[in-house]
């Protein structure tokens with residue numbers, strides 16, 4: 001109530017005027033960049049990029065486009081971790097950090113959102129209490145989203161989700177080449193007797209025949225193992241390894257050549273565990289290991305897939321509670337951006 005003594009008394013029966021309309025538009029229906037008939041990100045020269053809800057790169061939601069060539073989808077889930085939790089909050093964190101991405105990618109001389117229709121499919125609803133059901137839900141969602149020909153760029157979530165994602169991809173393409181960026185092998189057998197965890201997805205995938213065993217490679221591996229047998233098992237399961245130390249010793253170009261030679265022109269699935277980066281570049285993750293790649297090295301390696309047949313990709317293991325200044329979120333958002341750019345058809 002007004003403190004002005006001459007103001008209308010409270011008992012005055014005159015109806016109060018309608019409240020003034022909200023000045024200016026809200027972010028709902030904000031203008032978007034549109035190129036070549038493709039609906040792109042919110043135009044951040046008209047609407048501040050920090051306003052409104054965050055989709056990946058401020059791209060349209062799936063329900064705002066007729067069809068999508070590439071769908072960015074979140075898989076918030078962390079019931080498969082062996083150490084620090086929190087990757088269930090990864091999708092939201094990466095989307096927040098992705099607000100600053102822009103439509104032209106000079107490193108690949110490409111406009112990914114003009115080359116292809118890219119949209120954000122939101123998050124998969126995943127049971128946090130039942131790991132078996134969770135894995136089935138991720139696979140079902142991946143199959144459903146991919147049914148119309150869309151390829152998926154999935155934001156995890158812990159690395160367990162790579163197994164159902166590969167099941168969905170292999171159902172469509174047969175056994176695929178996998179390039180796996182990670183500090184870890186993730187070809188271990190069981191933890192506490194459990195066969196499905198974030199340390200085991202690629203062993204299960206190999207056993208299930210989802211992988212082209214002549215074309216899989218880990219990149220950036222390092223750190224202590226349980227025993228030498230881990231490496232023997234890993235080789236038997238179909239993987240070569242380009243370690244973090246080899247990249248340092250032989251150079252990035254040699255690492256890229258070896259990686260691409262291994263894959264050839266096969267359909268390839270790219271899985272990026274953000275802990276492939278040194279903890280200095282990505283502290284916000286569950287099982288950090290010293291001595292990793294820089295974000296510059298990782299991004300260069302991802303760009304080298306331009307012109308290849310990338311059938312799907314993920315970036316996993318972002319655990320925001322351990323992040324600082326969005327370092328890990330920013331790195332992961334750039335990883336996803338480079339992957340979307342190569343999937344959109346940037347030329348090599």
Ligand SMILES: N=C(N)NCCCC(=O)O
Nearest residue numbers: 082159184198199287317
């Ligand atoms: N996939 C990730 N990030 N980590 C796996 C580590 C498994 C272990 O604790 O031995």
Ligand SMILES: [Zn+2]
Nearest residue numbers: 183184273275
């Ligand atoms: Zn890892």
Ligand SMILES: [Zn+2]
Nearest residue numbers: 159182186273
């Ligand atoms: Zn991993």
